[in-house]
Each structure stands twice: as C-alpha cells, then as structure tokens.
Amino acid sequence: MIRKLIDEDRQKVMNFVLKKPAENLFIIGDIEAYGFDTEFQTVWGQFDNSEELIGVLLKYEGNYIPYTENDINWKEFAAIINNDPNMTELSGLKPIVEKLEPFIVKNMKSKSSFYYAKCQNLKISKSEDELHSVEVLSVEELEELVALLKTVPEFQHANITVESKKRTIENKTGRTYFIRMNGEMATTASTTAENSSSAMIVAVATKEQYKRKGLATDCMIKLCQDLLKEEKELCLFYDNPDAGKIYKRLGFEDIGFWNVYRYE
Secondary structure (H helix, E strand, O other), X not given: OEEEOOHHHHHHHHHHHOOOOOOOHHHHHHHHHHOOOXXXXXXXEEEXXXXXXXEEEEEEOOEEEEEEOOOOOHHHHXXXXXXXXXXXXXXXXXXXXXXXXXXXXXXXXXXXXXXXXXXOOOOOOOOOOOOOOEEEOOHHHHHHHHHHHHOOHHHOOOOOOHHHHHHHHHOOOOOEEEEEEOOEEEEEXXXXXXXXXXXXXXXXXXXXHHOOOOHHHHHHHHHHHHHHHOOOEEEEEEOOHHHHHHHHHHOOEEEEEEEEEEEO
C-alpha cells in the first residue's frame, strides 16, 4: 500500500531515514525544512501488510528521490512519477534508482553517476590557531564568492547565483568558509542540504594561482571539524578519482554511487 504522508507520520518517517543520515541527506533536510504540505514538495510512504513503513518517495519540485532498505513494489512508485507531467529528474542511491528506472516511461535526456562518500571522523585535525586564516562567509561577501567560483572551470557552467547562496545562508541549510591571500578570496568550501543529522560538502574551489599550497585542505578541515562537533555526518559527491584521494586522506569513505537521471 502507498499513500501520501502527513505531519502525523513525521516520527515514523524520520526513524526510518535516520538509520542512514548521510545516505538520506536530501530527504531528511527537505522534510525538516518544508514538511509534508507545500505546493512544491510531497512525500509518499509504501507500507507492508503489517503497516510497517518500507519505502519513501520524496518529490521536490520536479525531482524525485526514492529510498528503501528492501525490494518493494517499484511499480507503485513509478506510477506516481509517470503521472506527473512536471517530472524532470530521478536521483538517489544507485542500487535503488536502478531498480525503479526501468518502470519510468518518460524519455531520458541524460544519466550521471557520482561517487558518494561520507565522513564520521577526520583522519587529519588542526588546532584553531593553525586554522586562524579560515573565515566564515557573510552575506556581504556573496558576490565575491560567486566570482571566485566562476573562475574555476568545473563551476563555470553551474547554476550558482548570489540569490541561491543567500537563501542557503538565511535558511541555515548551508554555510561557506574561505581563506584570503593578498586581500582576495583564494579558496572556499561550502555545505548544502544541512539538517540536524547530516550535511553535504560542495563547491570546494581554489583560484589557479593559489593551488598546491594546502589552502583548500585547511578550509575543508575547519568546515568538517565544526560540523562533526555538531554531531553531523558529512557526505559529498565526486566524479574525479584524484579528488577522491584527497577526500579519503581527510577521512571520507566511499559508500556507493549516486545516480541522476534527467528527463525531457
């Protein structure tokens, strides 16, 4: 049986997804931030014959994210997705979305797969004195941050705006740390989808002339140390194995792949 979830289901749903805070980062964060009754977000639950929750499907705008620990009735989830004319994306842990995707009848435009890694303990730590140059970004510095990110090739075509970054700070669903060199912003690292149990590291970037000086590592260490003190699991996506080696030195471990399917 499948049905829309309501606020009275909150505890049952959170108990289900909080078993794996990093893997369910987006579902946890979106439910905490927006609940069950908004025009852009809907959450469904699939239940077994004993009324136990066995699967969750979250819709945020045009994106659907499924989660389950078992083999479920994939056709029930697919029927919801197929009946939504505004559906544009299906994403989630690779073993889950690979089982659901064959039942989606819409035309796929692109498919991406990213390494998914999480960190519960850092392998490298530094004192506050050693990290004294790491600053917390303010709203007034957002334009400078976006300008920095646009100088880095992998972010030049990304949809990064001052408005979206400002919303993240104001909603407390993300933060940004940075280091200045010679008066200019040289390196940065951010979080997004922060919730009470987990956070995702994103937009780790350094201007070309300041690379290979350990600045990004210091930024990451400070960011991770602060989040771990708040008892949050950290996670990130990467598609470059060389970048993965850097993250693994810090204490990140691969937990699988995150697949993203985009539809016409």
